[in-house]
Amino acid sequence: MTNRIAVALNALADPTRRTIFERVGAAPGAVGEIAAGLPVSRPAVSQHLKVLKEAGLVTDTPDGTRRVYRLDPRGLGALRNWLDRFWGDQLSAFKDFADQQESTE
Amino acid sequence: MTNRIAVALNALADPTRRTIFERVGAAPGAVGEIAAGLPVSRPAVSQHLKVLKEAGLVTDTPDGTRRVYRLDPRGLGALRNWLDRFWGDQLSAFKDFADQQESTE
DNA sequence: CGATTCGGTTAGTCATGACTTACGGTAAGC
DNA sequence: GCTTACCGTAAGTCATGACTAACCGAATCG
Numbered sequence: 001m002t003n004r005i006a007v008a009l010n011a012l013a014d015p016t017r018r019t020i021f022e023r024v025g026a027a028p029g030a031v032g033e034i035a036a037g038l039p040v041s042r043p044a045v046s047q048h049l050k051v052l053k054e055a056g057l058v059t060d061t062p063d064g065t066r067r068v069y070r071l072d073p074r075g076l077g078a079l080r081n082w083l084d085r086f087w088g089d090q091l092s093a094f095k096d097f098a099d100q101q102e103s104t105e
Numbered sequence: 106m107t108n109r110i111a112v113a114l115n116a117l118a119d120p121t122r123r124t125i126f127e128r129v130g131a132a133p134g135a136v137g138e139i140a141a142g143l144p145v146s147r148p149a150v151s152q153h154l155k156v157l158k159e160a161g162l163v164t165d166t167p168d169g170t171r172r173v174y175r176l177d178p179r180g181l182g183a184l185r186n187w188l189d190r191f192w193g194d195q196l197s198a199f200k201d202f203a204d205q206q207e208s209t210e
Numbered sequence: 211c212g213a214t215t216c217g218g219t220t221a222g223t224c225a226t227g228a229c230t231t232a233c234g235g236t237a238a239g240c
Numbered sequence: 241g242c243t244t245a246c247c248g249t250a251a252g253t254c255a256t257g258a259c260t261a262a263c264c265g266a267a268t269c270g
Binding site: 083 | 115181188
């Protein structure tokens, strides 16, 4: 459960991989199209897409010799839920902090 | 602007650092308290907290010789907004995909 | 004051992973 | 059939960063 978060965060931590992820988010496309214009080789993009796929952040669909990648809502949703948990923690913690400040002033 | 996202994601990618972040989220505390029970040394925790602080994910407050760390809403909010952008992309992309599926069946 | 506690910093080691080059494999076009 | 795109994989190189041990500064207590 927290492992899904681990792989997702690890996948999005790399700058090149994040750029690839943003490109896929802007418009689904094949590996060659995604790699075009990037400062890394096509095999590198392939490896990054593999990591993103195993993280549940993208999915691939065969299309002839090409392979179209698009966003996967599962990894995205898992990250959102994880973040929202801390958002709640943060709010309650801030409330405690504010109460304490008020009581000691 | 995207640099804030970069440092935040990079900070949360490390497992040890994520554990520290979760501990701080559960309950604010000093460095020694956070380091207690962790499989790494206290200086390591100190270095991790520095990274989390520079990422806008935690803040520190001096308290005598101690130093209390708590969550910082800024980094948390930035991450949420960044994720939500892709959430919108994902939804529209899924809609396009569904429309295309429908038109080709 | 000295002694103690708490925490940040430095230097140096070591493992992880991002990248390229070369290769193999599959589907479309002649 | 043969060739051409397109893509994933393997092997090997190299840089980044996580960690420990040792050190130093600052605040508290006797």
